[in-house]
Amino acid sequence: MAKYRMVRTEFWKNPIVSETMTPEDKYFYLYLLTNPHTTQIGIYRITKKQMAFDLGYTIESVHSLMERFIEHHKLIRYNPVTRELAIKNWGKDNLHKGGKPVMDCINSELKEVEDLSLISYVSETILKDEIRSLYESFCKQDLEREVSDQDEHDTYPDTEYDEVDDTFMHQNTIRGQKENEKEKEKEKEKEKQQQQKAFNPNIENNPEIEDQSQNQKSKDVKEMIEFWDNNGFGFSNVNAKQQLLSWLDDSSFLQPKDILVKAMTIACANNKRRLNYVIGILKNWENESLLTVEEIDAYQEDQKPIPKHKQSTETFPAGRAIPSGFELDLTAGEE
Template sequence: MAKYRQVHTTFWQDPKVLEEMTPEDKYFYLYLLTNPNTTQIGVYQITKKQMAFDLGYSTESINSLLHRFITLHKLIKYNEQTRELAILNWGKYNLHKAGKPVIDCVNKELKEVKDKTLLLDIMKHIPNDSVLQAFSRHVDDTHNDTSARSGQEKEEEKEIEKEIEKKKKKENPTAFRFYEENFGLLSSHLIQEINAWLNDFKGNHEVIIEALKISVERNKRNWGYAKAILKDWYGKGVKSLSDIKSLEIEFKKTSISTNKRVVRREVVPEWLNNNKTEEKAAPNYDASFEEEKIKLQAELKALDEELKGKGV
């Protein structure tokens, strides 16, 4: 019998898809909704290796995508022990109609679910009463079985959950998570490069994140730009955020000092202004004085000749 999975056209107008998801997120989400392992109830068994093989990604990338969809988007849950994945809003689009064939199929698949707690969040989005009742019966049965378990089994389960959380934190360090949330999916090569820089900076994720933040602020969302910043810092002996702040303060001081020197060179000395004033005054010398002098000399000469003629 052929299997079909519905993807509503409003998928592309969903605010979470439009505003919060990267292109890799959308691709991964469509895969989770339509891959061959999907079931009628929205809970199915699939390994990380299978997902990596189908999508052509590394296992590390699948780990990162699962972590983002569980913690950031809150759209799925994944049981590491049973390898079961639950799509939490599955019922909203796939369980709104229910005839006898659908109910029979739902009951059959519910029996095969190993971790029945995965059904609880799916139930919140099931609009059909018949399907919801089928889910409730299986959850109630599981609750009764769980109540009968010994205290030792519960403690063992808590320990397993703690180990899973530790593993997630180890696999998704802060620098990697910041990159994925602001730049996109991490490739295996990029993971190796970031790890190498973390070794150079003694495991200080804050330094790597600061370089990535500067890249985002300057609208240079690429690893090459961030790496150039890290090279500059490493060459200057940066080891922490405080070292980066010190470099910024020193740079500002240097910039202010340079600007002051430029201003001094543009100031004209006072004595130069005085000389220019004198030079400008020279062309404005009053020529009438010379004319008066020549006229007076001529009159004196004429008077002198007149006196000589009179025998004075």
């Protein structure tokens, strides 16, 4: 059965929409409210790749818009693990009528949500008590699950993890996993920044460095995509490009963009324009702890085979030549 969504005319009177959103923001917000994946509860599963396909945008553009709506407008939340998106004001704008059919539909859809923290997020703006109470009942289940997980770990301690921080014990919940992943990402980013500072001692504390870093990252992404598209790796292979671009942030390289371009150049030289071939090169360099282009060049130079000297076919006499007609007398000098 075809699904339809109606956007109220009040949408255009909302100060956030009329005063703070760009035309692109409004287009994206209307898509989030009306795309075919929306549900009755304001929480649905969708990938960034699907959004990019529907909107005709690149993955990078969708990623930027998502960050803008999460951090700046604060209108949505997105769980990258479960691929679930929640719209903050969905309940205020859409959940006004109760009744058994509506409540049964909401209850059925809430049961499908994996990240229960998103249910709590949407429930905050629901005005109708009956519907908000149904949402909150699932929030209580989330809390009970966390307590149950903690009790289970307390009852059956694993000595192997005695020295691990207590926050590790909450990883069985989606929220715990997400927080732990964020902490790991922060630690990894901090370590990478320290390595980059050691590699380039001319970098000083400067309030503009963060903005410069973001601008440089945008330039790096653009250069990577242009190299990929212009060298036959597959213009429409968006997923492969996205995976390769993740190496800009997730690798231990000190010069990630230059090293990625070098790996793609090698792939072109060997006529192996495939993502797995490029990643194989990058993993080999990481395994050898080669973190800069200079280290890679030096390593490759050392790996070149030593050329064997060409053996001469010309023969040379050992000592002076013996005159023709000479006879050796073995008895000479015995008397």
